[in-house]
Amino acid sequence: MTLMLAEPFAVDSFDFGDDSYFTKVYAFAEGLANVQELKNSKVARGSQDGLYVNRTYYGLYAMLNELKARVTTTKPEWLRSKKELV
Amino acid sequence: MKSQTSVPTTKVARASQFVKAGVKVGGNYIKHYSKKLLDPSLSKDELHKDNAADIYDALSELKGSALKMAQMLSMDRGLLPVAYSDKFTMAQYSAPPLSGPLVVKTFKTYFGKTPAQLFDKFDIQAVNAASIGQVHLAWKNGKKLAVKVQYPGVADAVSSDLKIAKPLAVRLLNLNERDIDRYMGEVESKLLEETDYDLELRRSIDISQACAHIPDLVFPKYYPELSSKRILTMDWLDGLHLKEFLKTNPTQEIRNRIGQALWDFYDFQIHTLRQVHADPHPGNFLMRPDGTMGVIDFGCVKVIPDFYYDNYFRLVNPDTLEDPELTEEIFENLEFLTPPIRQQNGYFSRISSKK
Numbered sequence: 001m002t003l004m005l006a007e008p009f010a011v012d013s014f015d016f017g018d019d020s021y022f023t024k025v026y027a028f029a030e031g032l033a034n035v036q037e038l039k040n041s042k043v044a045r046g047s048q049d050g051l052y053v054n055r056t057y058y059g060l061y062a063m064l065n066e067l068k069a070r071v072t073t074t075k076p077e078w079l080r081s082k083k084e085l086v
Numbered sequence: 087m088k089s090q091t092s093v094p095t096t097k098v099a100r101a102s103q104f105v106k107a108g109v110k111v112g113g114n115y116i117k118h119y120s121k122k123l124l125d126p127s128l129s130k131d132e133l134h135k136d137n138a139a140d141i142y143d144a145l146s147e148l149k150g151s152a153l154k155m156a157q158m159l160s161m162d163r164g165l166l167p168v169a170y171s172d173k174f175t176m177a178q179y180s181a182p183p184l185s186g187p188l189v190v191k192t193f194k195t196y197f198g199k200t201p202a203q204l205f206d207k208f209d210i211q212a213v214n215a216a217s218i219g220q221v222h223l224a225w226k227n228g229k230k231l232a233v234k235v236q237y238p239g240v241a242d243a244v245s246s247d248l249k250i251a252k253p254l255a256v257r258l259l260n261l262n263e264r265d266i267d268r269y270m271g272e273v274e275s276k277l278l279e280e281t282d283y284d285l286e287l288r289r290s291i292d293i294s295q296a297c298a299h300i301p302d303l304v305f306p307k308y309y310p311e312l313s314s315k316r317i318l319t320m321d322w323l324d325g326l327h328l329k330e331f332l333k334t335n336p337t338q339e340i341r342n343r344i345g346q347a348l349w350d351f352y353d354f355q356i357h358t359l360r361q362v363h364a365d366p367h368p369g370n371f372l373m374r375p376d377g378t379m380g381v382i383d384f385g386c387v388k389v390i391p392d393f394y395y396d397n398y399f400r401l402v403n404p405d406t407l408e409d410p411e412l413t414e415e416i417f418e419n420l421e422f423l424t425p426p427i428r429q430q431n432g433y434f435s436r437i438s439s440k441k
């Protein structure tokens with residue numbers, strides 16, 4: 001999930017009006033919910049800290065999607081790929 | 087909307103609410119499967135819709151933490167079938183209001199005064215019902231104020247509500263007991279914090295000061311002398327909730343501006359403050375035609391532990407994903423995977439190839 005939520009971070013400006021991105025995220029989440037081993041009692045779904053961090057990004061992205069906003073995805077320098085510079 | 091004169095606060099009353107929902111969910115499954123025998127093409131969507139309606143009805147009579155839980159569930163949109171989340175988002179806006187006498191009683195308990203004695207003018211009719219409180223409009227010294235009054239009994243009921251809600255959550259979310267316990271523990275501590283308006287007052291003041299430099303954001307001023315453990319007073323902010331705002335057809339430029347303010351707000355909180363307004367639902371933002379936006383409600387603030395922060399955001403850097411060993415290590419740190427599973431069925435490689 002985290003990986004999908006990271007997509008807007010990989011670019012400098014992201015169009016949250018892009019429904020194809022959200023369709024992909026929701027389809028992925030639905031897929032995850034159906035993966036049998038995730039329901040299995042021995043598998044964790046990520047630490048409890050993740051509950052709020054993921055929820056925060058979900059909520060933020062859902063609102064940006066409804067707004068159909070294009071935003072400059074400012075982020076700390078260390079989150080950028082070193083290769084982008086080349 | 088008809089006022090409620092009392093909130094079902096006894097444990098038994100609340101338990102029977104949940105049992106009602108539980109029984110109905112069971113009933114809907116039976117209905118679904120017997121229908122399905124006759125018509126095998128019947129989709130599960132219809133079933134989900136029935137369930138969502140029953141559960142929502144039971145939860146909305148409860149208010150308090152149960153309603154907040156409904157809100158949480160609706161937030162995790164991707165984890166729920168669409169039918170549930172459509173219904174649950176209603177919880178973000180409307181719950182029946184408390185009657186006038188109960189509001190006055192709350193003021194007397196916490197200030198020894200009536201609202202009329204504290205404010206120049208106080209509308210006894212709530213303008214907005216929120217999940218664990220309701221908002222009244224008031225005036226003092228020429229200022230228009232928003233006064234949030236918490237439903238009585240909410241704080242005491244959090245833990246018992248969640249215990250009762252657990253079996254329902256297990257069934258709804260298809261999670262196992264252990265996961266539910268961990269999540270519920272986290273949710274419980276956050277909900278208890280949310281009922282403490284003294285804490286909310288301090289946090290609101292701290293975070294709004296820290297974020298004051300971000301363009302286009304507007305924070306209300308808070309009034310400690312007119313606030314208490316269950317009552318919170320701040321400036322009234324004009325603006326519309328997202329849905330109503332969109333109906334005014336704002337231009338792309340204005341929408342981008344507000345979107346940018348939202349992004350910057352979260353970017354700064356997460357990466358600089360490392361604590362975040364963890365309740366980004368449309369009820370907490372009031373948008374205006376000039377591209378500015380009011381931010382309210384710091385009831386739910388999540389402090390992000392450093393260890394979690396480092397691992398989580400290392401995943402966000404595309405370079406990390408090109409290093410399978412590092413990725414795997416991070417997954418383990420974040421408790422996404424337990425080692426045996428990873429080897430057994432290549433779950434890890436499936437996840438990463440989906441990227």
Ligand SMILES: Nc1ncnc2c1ncn2[C@@H]1O[C@H](COP(=O)(O)OP(=O)(O)O)[C@@H](O)[C@H]1O
Binds near residue numbers: 217321323
């Ligand atoms: N300062 C304010 N100015 C204008 N409206 C407000 C203000 N505070 C709250 N409201 C209204 O009341 C609603 C609920 O308030 P909120 O603080 O979000 O409650 P809760 O945290 O209990 O859900 C908001 O969505 C908003 O419409």
